[in-house]
Amino acid sequence: MAVDFGKEVDHVARLARLTLEPEEKERMTGQLSDILDTARRIQELDTGGVEPTSHVLDLPVVLREDETRPSLPLNRVLQNAPRRQKNFFRVPSIISNVQAEK
Amino acid sequence: MKYEVAIGLEIHLELQTKSKLFCGCSTTFGREPNVNCCPICLGLPGTLPVFNRRAIELAVTAAIALNSAVSDQSRFDRKNYHYPDLPKAYQISQYEQPLARGGFLEIESEQSFKKIKLERVHLEEEAGKLIHSGSSILGSEYSLVDYNRAGIPLLEIVTAPDIRSGREARLFLEDLRLLLLYTGASDCKMEEGSLRCDANISLRPSGLSSLGTKTEVKNMNSFRAVETALNFEAKRQEAILKAGGSIAQETCHWDEAKKETIPLRGKEGSSDYRYFPEPDLLPLTLDRALIQNISEQLPELPLQRRTRLKQQYGLEAGEAGLFTENRALGDFFESAAEEYSNYRSLAKWVRGDLLYQIRESGKPVEEIQPKQLIELLTLLDQETINRPVAKELLSEMVKSGKGPKELVKEQGLERVSGREKLMPLVERVVAENPAVVEKYLQGKDKAISFLVGRVMALTGGRADPGEINKLLKEKISQ
Ligand SMILES: [Zn+2]
Numbered sequence: 001m002a003v004d005f006g007k008e009v010d011h012v013a014r015l016a017r018l019t020l021e022p023e024e025k026e027r028m029t030g031q032l033s034d035i036l037d038t039a040r041r042i043q044e045l046d047t048g049g050v051e052p053t054s055h056v057l058d059l060p061v062v063l064r065e066d067e068t069r070p071s072l073p074l075n076r077v078l079q080n081a082p083r084r085q086k087n088f089f090r091v092p093s094i095i096s097n098v099q100a101e102k
Numbered sequence: 103m104k105y106e107v108a109i110g111l112e113i114h115l116e117l118q119t120k121s122k123l124f125c126g127c128s129t130t131f132g133r134e135p136n137v138n139c140c141p142i143c144l145g146l147p148g149t150l151p152v153f154n155r156r157a158i159e160l161a162v163t164a165a166i167a168l169n170s171a172v173s174d175q176s177r178f179d180r181k182n183y184h185y186p187d188l189p190k191a192y193q194i195s196q197y198e199q200p201l202a203r204g205g206f207l208e209i210e211s212e213q214s215f216k217k218i219k220l221e222r223v224h225l226e227e228e229a230g231k232l233i234h235s236g237s238s239i240l241g242s243e244y245s246l247v248d249y250n251r252a253g254i255p256l257l258e259i260v261t262a263p264d265i266r267s268g269r270e271a272r273l274f275l276e277d278l279r280l281l282l283l284y285t286g287a288s289d290c291k292m293e294e295g296s297l298r299c300d301a302n303i304s305l306r307p308s309g310l311s312s313l314g315t316k317t318e319v320k321n322m323n324s325f326r327a328v329e330t331a332l333n334f335e336a337k338r339q340e341a342i343l344k345a346g347g348s349i350a351q352e353t354c355h356w357d358e359a360k361k362e363t364i365p366l367r368g369k370e371g372s373s374d375y376r377y378f379p380e381p382d383l384l385p386l387t388l389d390r391a392l393i394q395n396i397s398e399q400l401p402e403l404p405l406q407r408r409t410r411l412k413q414q415y416g417l418e419a420g421e422a423g424l425f426t427e428n429r430a431l432g433d434f435f436e437s438a439a440e441e442y443s444n445y446r447s448l449a450k451w452v453r454g455d456l457l458y459q460i461r462e463s464g465k466p467v468e469e470i471q472p473k474q475l476i477e478l479l480t481l482l483d484q485e486t487i488n489r490p491v492a493k494e495l496l497s498e499m500v501k502s503g504k505g506p507k508e509l510v511k512e513q514g515l516e517r518v519s520g521r522e523k524l525m526p527l528v529e530r531v532v533a534e535n536p537a538v539v540e541k542y543l544q545g546k547d548k549a550i551s552f553l554v555g556r557v558m559a560l561t562g563g564r565a566d567p568g569e570i571n572k573l574l575k576e577k578i579s580q
Binding site for chain 1: 119120121125126127128134135136137138139140141144152153154155156157158177182183184186233234235243244245246247248249374376379381383384385386387
């Protein structure tokens with residue numbers, strides 16, 4: 001199976017809205033190839049008789065009652081906002097962003 | 103060539119809980135931005151989600167009402183995408199093992215019943231709300247984010263492509279809304295965004311079973327917009343196909359002002375959500391007893407109610423429909439019907455004059471006492487008052503809250519009847535209008551209605567015109 005890892009890195013970086021420098025891309029292409037190699041080796045195991053598992057704990061799920069609890073004070077909510085406008089988080093426009101990356 | 107339209111809807115409904123799905127923040131609508139937020143719904147590191155029991159119960163209730171098969175075990179997954187309305191850059195949703203599969207909703211379209219099949223019903227968390235600068239999403243320079251909504255429990259319902267027109271889509275949504283209002287799962291307010299609908303729409307040559315290339319239509323903000331947008335999109339696709347072109351698979355934005363669908367190419371190719379099981383949540387196990395319990399406690403649903411109202415009270419289809427859609431009015435009718443057995447007359451008054459007075463006065467039907475309407479109808483049945491007076495009294499009754507008997511006494515509205523009371527008035531009118539009496543005697547039958555009107559005026563509108571007419575003729579022929 002021939003995979004163009006360079007293309008794969010570009011795709012994943014775009015999904016994560018990351019801009020990679022050429023040397024970063026080169027390093028990550030190698031790393032991604034190694035990771036996928038390892039996954040491929042694991043996939044060689046015969047798991048025919050094993051139930052698929054999504055969680056290792058065999059515990060009943062915990063539910064809470066529908067009761068409200070105090071939220072954070074507004075200054076704490078917005079404390080890490082890169083930009084704020086009044087009581088909103090302010091972010092760059094979405095559509096032009098996506099198009100600029102294309 | 104004739105084409106058939108295939109529409110599938112994807113509906114999102116906010117469930118009516120007090121707190122969010124995974125944290126204790128309030129779900130109250132309309133508050134200052136970002137005040138209903140905590141480390142969990144903001145996706146801060148080191149937090150863990152904990153299920154809200156009520157949200158799960160409401161989701162199961164809705165699924166059962168939709169005839170969908172609830173799974174004993176379902177699982178939550180992360181749907182990964184970078185968009186500023188998602189604080190964690192993923193949404194906790196359900197992918198491979200949804201809460202419930204299949205199901206249907208029966209709608210009445212063009213006087214016949216039609217089952218719209220469902221693919222699945224699942225539970226997920228709501229995203230935050232974006233406010234774009236500028237007039238639309240396309241031209242804005244920046245956006246503002248409010249996370250008050252983020253984390254509210256959201257039910258997603260996906261239909262099969264069984265819907266054949268914009269009108270059918272609208273009917274489906276109206277019936278779905280009513281059904282979910284009855285179950286109490288959601289308040290279904292499209293104007294507040296607690297009910298939203300996107301659609302997949304494609305055309306295929308009539309008779310073919312495979313689906314054509316679809317487009318996805320978003321931003322339809324009312325039931326009417328859904329109908330108009332889907333009819334527009336069907337026509338647009340048909341024009342392209344008839345001209346020998348092909349449909350591009352894309353997402354379209356409904357522009358309410360221009361009344362057209364506009365392709366949004368920007369998002370294409372990014373719908374690679376890389377779902378994987380949510381490691382922070384254990385699979386959701388629902389024991390059969392809980393599912394059984396919820397399905398036994400399901401309230402009467404709209405279709406059942408409509409049928410029962412027709413059978414129990416002999417109501418017409420339109421009345422049964424009205425008393426189902428307007429649940430409070432129907433409850434009023436039923437509670438009055440316990441004490442008043444002329445259902446036909448009762449139904450006419452409730453859907454006619456009472457509904458009119460309620461709309462005029464803006465008073466909620468819950469504030470009107472059924473026993474006052476019964477009292478009014480009884481006065482009418484006993485001929486203590488006549489119809490015009492009854493209508494007037496009803497209006498007074500709704501406005502003032504006073505009982506009809508009290509109002510009759512207060513205003514002296516008892517019916518004036520009997521020779522003893524009416525004859526002196528008849529004699530007076532005949533004496534005062536010799537010219538009109540002459541006309542009548544010369545064969546102008548219509549002249550008598552003028553005289554009836556005069557006598558009626560003297561009684562304050564409280565007599566029976568038939569009785570006056572009889573007495574007048576008797577007097578004149580003497
Ligand atoms: Zn929270």
